[in-house]
Amino acid sequence: MLKKLENSKEACDIHHRAIRDTMDILSGKWKLQIVGSLSLGKKHFGGLMAHIDGIGAKMLSKELQDLELNGLVKRTVYNTKPITVEYELTSYGNSLQPLVDEIVAWGMQHRRKLRDKD
Amino acid sequence: MLKKLENSKEACDIHHRAIRDTMDILSGKWKLQIVGSLSLGKKHFGGLMAHIDGIGAKMLSKELQDLELNGLVKRTVYNTKPITVEYELTSYGNSLQPLVDEIVAWGMQHRRKLRDKD
DNA sequence: CGGCATCCTCGTAGATACTG
DNA sequence: CAGTATCTACGAGGATGCCG
Numbered sequence A, B: 001m002l003k004k005l006e007n008s009k010e011a012c013d014i015h016h017r018a019i020r021d022t023m024d025i026l027s028g029k030w031k032l033q034i035v036g037s038l039s040l041g042k043k044h045f046g047g048l049m050a051h052i053d054g055i056g057a058k059m060l061s062k063e064l065q066d067l068e069l070n071g072l073v074k075r076t077v078y079n080t081k082p083i084t085v086e087y088e089l090t091s092y093g094n095s096l097q098p099l100v101d102e103i104v105a106w107g108m109q110h111r112r113k114l115r116d117k118d
Numbered sequence C: 001c002g003g004c005a006t007c008c009t010c011g012t013a014g015a016t017a018c019t020g
Numbered sequence D: 001c002a003g004t005a006t007c008t009a010c011g012a013g014g015a016t017g018c019c020g
Helices: A009-026 A029-039 A045-051 A057-069 A097-117 B009-027 B031-038 B047-053 B059-069 B096-118
Strands: A073-080 A083-088 B073-078 B082-091
Touching: A009 A029, A009 A097, A009 B031, A009 B096, A029 A045, A029 A057, A029 A073, A029 A083, A029 A097, A029 B009, A045 A083, A057 A073, A097 B009, A097 B096, B009 B031, B031 B047, B031 B059, B031 B073, B031 B082, B031 B096, B047 B059, B047 B082, B059 B073
Parallel strands: none
Antiparallel strands: A073 A083, B073 B082
């Protein structure tokens, strides 16, 4: 463990680049909510629409494509009568779970904090 | 532990609200990088500018104000010859550390993954 | 049902110049 | 050094309508 250069300029850059990488993929208003939603189980397009309150079809479609491109989400089309499409997290998408958990945990704790103060 | 309604509509809403709350506070291109930067120690305005590659004075200023409003960052002005200002994480700001760690960890793992694939 | 095309709006963010 | 002011551009994101 010769990690003695932790505070070097280089280490900081790696640090920041990692933050940037993650945020590039999860940026925007909706991606994390979509991931959070799918982490509870696969869903249809319409199901996601209903579940994510506020999102429009265009946004959802676009965000899902982004997530699919990054290998986080798998898209499956079924040739049912009116076509249906199912989205689910890939195993890679599931690797975001601890991250999502932290975000949820912090958000809940934050809301509690605000209530106590006001 | 009667958390048996985990999958209820209500629980989902709380879930999503928490994600939304957190992202509202950490949204934007820079906030997480600023937090990450300050988590390594207090810094001057100029220090942050230099450390965060790419950010402009206006953005940095605005983002810092946001973070201060949310109680994540403490701003201290020193009446030195040319005025200097120091920024540091509050204890509340430090509560984001595990979150930031997860983001960094995932970002680094993601970059590794991409390298292996290409 | 899923989702693309079009149009439009508004916020975000950059460049530059200026102040205390 | 640490901002603020102004001006501008771009793109995220919403509304609507059409298509497989």
